[in-house]
Amino acid sequence: EPEVTQTPSHQVTQMGQEVILRCVPISNHLYFYWYRQILGQKVEFLVSFYNNEISEKSEIFDDQFSVERPDGSNFTLKIRSTKLEDSAMYFCASSGQGRIMPQHFGDGTRLSIL
């Protein structure tokens, strides 16, 4: 069964550094998302992306964050000038065309900011 792939599985970064989290969505999906889950808390929406542009973003997704689809397969989340509170599990998801299709999630990238 096709799946969403995320790399790396764990990223450790010094505070203030930039980090790029990578995702390969399911190949025929058109909608891409990033969510984050701070340890022990609920999953929170960050941003959705369709047709090479952001379609929706949350209050969390401020100027520190950006997303990009640099080629036909990858979908990236860049976090600039990381802070301690950016430590979380970051999930990428994708969904197909049509009325609300289920979002299929990757295994997540655990980001640890030191």
Added chain:
Amino acid sequence: AQKVTQAQTEISVVEKEDVTLDCVYETRDTTYYLFWYKQPPSGELVFLIRRNSFDEQNEISGRYSWNFQKSTSSFNFTITASQVVDSAVYFCALSPTNQAGTALIFGKGTTLSVSS
């Protein structure tokens, strides 16, 4: 306001017991979708079911069943004859429109522990 409430933070059962996980949602939209996801200890999020607001039929899939009641804004999930492998955090989620690409609003999750 759009919101999902999972009032049960943690539930512990013994294998073979039935268990129901509660989910109550709030939305002003007349068309919306509800989901359940499972997060096992390994951390990934696994899609379990999607239900739209016009389909109030209950659904059964093996040991899993879902009870959707618009009158009480609830979408409860029952596991029959629970097994140790069912131990996970279960999230209920709401998509408050019928537009593709809409963010999911998650509840805080219910941690289910099944002991042998």
